[in-house]
Amino acid sequence: MPLGLIHCTLEEDVMLRDCTLPGLYLTGTHFPKLNAQRLQCNGPLHLSGGFQATGLVDMSVATIIGQLDCDDGKFLAKDKALECDAITVGASVFLRGKFEAQGEVNLHGAKIDGQLDCTGGRFLAKDKALNCETISVGADVLLSEEFEARGRIVLFRAVITGNLQISGATLTTGLVAQGMRVRAGFFWRNVTGDGIEVDLIDAHVGTLIDSPGSWTSVKRLRLSSFRYDRIESKMDVQERLDWLAKHDATVRPFTPQPYVQLANVLRRQGMISAVNTVMIKRKDLQRDADMEQAVQGNEWWGLFALVMLLRPFLSLPFKWMFGYGHQPARVLLWIAAILGITFWFAQKIHIHGQFAPTSSVVLPSQDWLDSFPTDPVPDSPLWRLQLDAWAQTTSGRDYTSFSAFLYALDLFIPLDALGQEKNW
Incomplete structure (x- = not known):
């Protein structure tokens, strides 16, 4: 019981x-x-x-x-x-x-x-x-x-x-x-x-x-x-x-x-x-x-010690650019920044007349030689005056037009797909 x-x-x-x-x-x-x-x-x-x-x-x-x-x-x-x-x-x-x-x-x-x-x-x-x-x-x-x-x-x-x-x-x-x-x-x-x-x-x-x-x-x-x-x-x-x-x-x-x-x-x-x-x-x-x-540790010997100390910092650019690979979309911001800087630089150089056609046919042509200004305008770059004058000739009108944006894009894309880097 x-x-x-x-x-x-x-x-x-x-x-x-x-x-x-x-x-x-x-x-x-x-x-x-x-x-x-x-x-x-x-x-x-x-x-x-x-x-x-x-x-x-x-x-x-x-x-x-x-x-x-x-x-x-x-x-x-x-x-x-x-x-x-x-x-x-x-x-x-x-x-x-x-x-x-x-x-x-x-x-x-x-x-x-x-x-x-x-x-x-x-x-x-x-x-x-x-x-x-x-x-x-x-x-x-x-x-x-x-x-x-x-x-x-x-x-x-x-x-x-x-x-x-x-x-x-x-x-x-x-x-x-x-x-x-x-x-x-x-x-x-x-x-x-x-x-x-x-x-x-x-x-x-x-x-x-x-x-x-x-x-x-x-x-x-x-x-x-x-x-x-x-x-x-x-x-x-x-x-x-x-x-x-x-x-x-x-x-x-x-x-x-x-x-x-x-x-x-x-x-x-x-x-x-x-x-x-x-x-x-x-x-x-x-x-x-x-x-x-x-x-x-005991890693204070010469170059080896320096490398060991700097090694952690070498990864910082990878963090800033794409989050160690975990945030690849960050790369788009860096691409935009690189293209923007290159576009700005190319545009400034173009304004100052420092771009010229790279064609071996154009540079010795009579149109290009005749475009060199005989009566320069004060405070105007000579090469810019020549470039503007040449652009009015037949060969200048037929040549590839310069675009600062396309030039920047052509530099960034490693295929020379747009022809800007090749022609200017």
Whole structure:
């Protein structure tokens, strides 16, 4: 039969080690400690509804076929409050509502087929508040709606089939999620704290879902090899770069992978302009990192040192001209500028009479020789007077007309397609 102690007060510790029960209901009950190591519970286990333990509640290696319900329970042990190492739960684990743990809640190696729901729970341990290292969860992990953790939340190599939702939470220390796998979405919204740390090294999530300003409280951020397949966010590209800058300030030397990861996802989502901005920023930071490495290293020998110091600056023209190849449309502005300068220069030279036909037939012809002015006009270039006079002759009218714009275009196009450069 199930064991039920409802709203009881026990002065002695409860010993259920190696027991087998159809169900265990300790709703509202108070006692010092519970030792339920290797407990086999073939139904639900309730430590809820005002449940309180002043010492350790130990359910290491326990097997619970139903749900583990600790809603509104209080676990007051200072060192380790709830020990669920390698526990197996066939349904969900609820640490919700007015749940409070003064010491560490340890779910290391736990296998939970349903949800891990900590909505509104308070985890007050100063070192590790919630230890979910190598945990396996078959649905969602919910740390939201006034959830509070004063110590670290450890999700090292955790495997979560559903969503990891950290929304409306207050974190004092931060999140350690190295090697974590989240198949669905990783929600990070409205998280508050004072200089928290987030470690996502080698983590992989399906969709990154965050909101503008949600990373403001993060002081130290590690994103090396952090991968995500999609982004759902209203953050603009500058806010996203500020997000990456937190990683750059934390991890040295500079690592380009977070920028490449972001660019690849944005490219798949069709945000090409944002991709170009991210890749240009990556190149700028890589150049600065190369310069810093050259200064700090042992590269101060002769010409080699000079080349190493100048190498980062040699890429600047490529940035200005076409954004390191990520913004090729910039070239159109440079083409327009080059054509404009060449047109202006050719026009000025033409006005001053410094252009002449290049034809070997025209230059020795009588029309050209007779066009040389015998009575020069004051302040007028002689060659300009000759050119104007020759243009009125038969050979001048038949010759290719000079155009400053076409001449500039002919110089720019390396095919001599317009004949201006060849004839003038």
